[in-house]
Amino acid sequence: MVQFAKTNFLLSGWICIVLGASISIAVPDAIGLTVSFPLGIAGIILLIIGIRKNPEERVNIDEMRSWQPEEGPMREAGRVMYRVDTLLDPPIKTTIKCGSCGKVDWVDGGKPKSWKCPHCGIQLWEEE
Ligand SMILES: [Zn+2]
Numbered sequence: 001m002v003q004f005a006k007t008n009f010l011l012s013g014w015i016c017i018v019l020g021a022s023i024s025i026a027v028p029d030a031i032g033l034t035v036s037f038p039l040g041i042a043g044i045i046l047l048i049i050g051i052r053k054n055p056e057e058r059v060n061i062d063e064m065r066s067w068q069p070e071e072g073p074m075r076e077a078g079r080v081m082y083r084v085d086t087l088l089d090p091p092i093k094t095t096i097k098c099g100s101c102g103k104v105d106w107v108d109g110g111k112p113k114s115w116k117c118p119h120c121g122i123q124l125w126e127e128e
């Protein structure tokens with residue numbers, strides 16, 4: 001996503017410059033200049049934005065780690081639902097969202113074999 005945005009700026013910057021340059025060559029009079037000049041300026045500005053965006057937009061690991069599903073109950077046709085999300089890069093942590101009370105809990109490692117919600121006491125799952 002970040003990479004895409006940066007490439008977009010760089011690409012449109014180059015297109016503006018190339019377009020501006022070809023217009024000034026193809027239409028070498030005052031009209032050509034009034035079109036090509038702003039295009040060239042816009043292209044240079046876009047390029048500067050594209051290059052400067054790079055170091056500031058690193059993916060923030062801590063921000064990713066602090067992400068958790070929104071709290072709030074979720075139910076479907078009378079049965080209790082839950083949501084389990086596991087972070088795949090170490091240290092592995094798992095968030096468990098209880099569909100009954102809507103609370104989110106963090107556990108170390110992957111999905112536990114069984115889970116009883118500590119907030120409302122409902123057994124969410126149990127693997128034999
Ligand atoms: Zn619960």
